[in-house]
Amino acid sequence: MIRFENVGLRYGLGPEVLRDVSFSIAPGSFQYVTGPSGAGKTSLLRLLFLSLRPTRGILQIFGQDAATIRRDKVQSTRRRIGIVFQDFRLLEHLTTFENVALPLRVLGTEESSYRRDVSELLDWVGLGEKMWVYPQVLSGGEKQRAAIARALITRPEILLADEPTGNVDPPLARRLLRLFIELNRLGTSVVIATHDLGLMDQYDARRLILEAGHLAIHD
DSSP: OEEEEEEEEESTTSOEEEEEEEEEEOTTOEEEEEOSTTSSHHHHHHHHTTSSOOSEEEEEETTEETTTOOHHHHHHHHTTEEEEOTTOOOOTTSOHHHHHHHHHHHTTOOHHHHHHHHHHHHHHTTOGGGTTSOGGGSOHHHHHHHHHHHHHTTOOSEEEEESTTTTSOHHHHHHHHHHHHHHHHTTOEEEEEOOOHHHHHHSOOEEEEEETTEEEEEO
């Protein structure tokens, strides 16, 4: 599904933030990306989402070379990838339902064809009763679940999550982890960037450990 081979990344003329990174992500797999703050976790996710291109090396996503993929193909490739940002990025003027449905609206899908799917997904993440409220009245954990639902509504082949439990208490963190595990069991590959060792200890999966831009893999 995804292959990194000796990938390097630098911003402008600065030093490399990722150095000779090599690994692959198989369909239906589950992995954590971990390491100290500033190790390059978010940069790695941005490469996976095609919001950055490698400075050197080979990055293939769904068989396409990220360095040469045409601009008109980037959006269609991104639609196969769901991403949960650390800051949620919910639109304040839209209800929970509308925020979750937004990726489908952007694709031009009629509401009548997705209304049931959005409602069922919100029930699944525990937000069925908050469907028509605005983000201002949601708690941090509820906003996180709404962001996860939005990332899932297009049924992505791979889900990227940047510190998805960083703003919630331990019981909610466990609940969110169970959502990711269930999603993975349904066939979606999951990549979670986190520094929460306690979270990783709750579910054994491959760890991609970044340290000063270098990657080590613990299966």
